[in-house]
Amino acid sequence: MATIDFNTVPSGVTLNEERAQYLSDRAAETATAFSRKVEKLQNTVMDARNNYTREAEEFITSASPEDRATARAFAKKNAANKAANIHRQLIASSEAERAAMLKGLQAYAAEAAAIQAVYTSPATxxxxxxxxxxxxxxxxxxxxxxxxxxxxxxxxxxxxxxxxxxxxxxxxxxxxxxxxxxxxAVQALAERMLGEVWKRMTAKLEGVQLAYKSAVAADREFVRGKADGITNLSLALSRQAIDEAAGDDGGEA
Structure with a gap:
């Protein structure tokens, strides 16, 4: 017999489609705001990097031919250090806000997972x-x-x-x-009576959990300064599967 840790089961959770819709709406709003925040931060880093690169090129161009190789090495390293410093400063200054938004998304995802654990099929x-x-x-x-x-x-x-x-x-x-x-079979009756409702509700709940996972991936990408191709592909495939289950060609989490 499987052991259930009831301490992990949240209390005060409303088990209906309206709650699933609420979680879906709130998660979408928070995920969108988080995405815009991270995009703005990344753009700031990119703009700084471009500016420092432009300054480096001007410095290299102004150097004499015999000093140009030395100037290039110095300017490139200096530009990279400046861009890295800006990146670190933005990571630190935005940490509290990013963490708060991720915490909110995590709470929505946890509740969605709890509801989905109860509604495992149309029969349940x-x-x-x-x-x-x-x-x-x-x-x-x-x-x-x-x-x-x-x-x-x-x-x-x-x-x-x-x-x-x-x-x-x-x-x-x-x-x-x-x-x-x-x-x-009970499942056949349940599928006929509530199959579409269950499918729609499940897609919403999975979408909430995907919104949190996507935000975590975006946050890691910003902090590390590089994307995780495998994670992004996995998230994209999950989004496609959820959209197909919901009968949607594409949309927000």
Missing amino acids: MLGRVALGEARRTHLMQQLEGAGPVELETAARTAIMTGDMVLGAAIATVIDRRPKDRRPF
């Missing part, structure tokens, strides 16, 4: 509908001794009328039976 989503409500309990009691035909009729009724409470009651009754006594 259907199983949570109207938990503890009297009508669901009553329906489960009525269906407890139902045969295959009665359960199939009830399932058709749930689908045709959009009765999620009835669908949840049917799913629970069937799930409690041995596999060889189940008239149909």
Whole structure:
């Protein structure tokens, strides 16, 4: 039996699509702001590097032919040192703001992961509908001794009328039976009733987590001064998969 560390499960989390949308919206806003912040910092470093390079070229040009090689070595090294200093200063001066934004994104991602751990499939989503409500309990009691035909009729009724409470009651009754006594798969019923909702919600939750991972990658790229090609490719493929799952050709996290 797998061991669950319940200390890692957050409390006070709302488990519905509205919350997933909220997390998606907030993560997108924060990720966009973070991206703009890092882009501005990188542009500042790039502008400084270009200015120092231009100054170096002017210094080299002004040197006499016999001193030009020495001037080139000195000017190039001096320009690189100045650019590196500017980079270090910007890393230090922006550290608190970048860390705060990443912390916010991390919180959104953690909550999204927690919700996704509950809604692992359309079946688990259907199983949570109207938990503890009297009508669901009553329906489960009525269906407890139902045969295959009665359960199939009830399932058709749930689908045709959009009765999620009835669908949840049917799913629970069937799930409690041995596999060889189940008239149909719970997953098939759940997929028909909540498949699209689950897919949409999962894409939003995964998008929130990807927004955090992408921001962390962008932050590391800024601090290190170079991109990680493998990480960026992995993130791009993840984004493509999420967009495809959501039925979107592309969009923000």
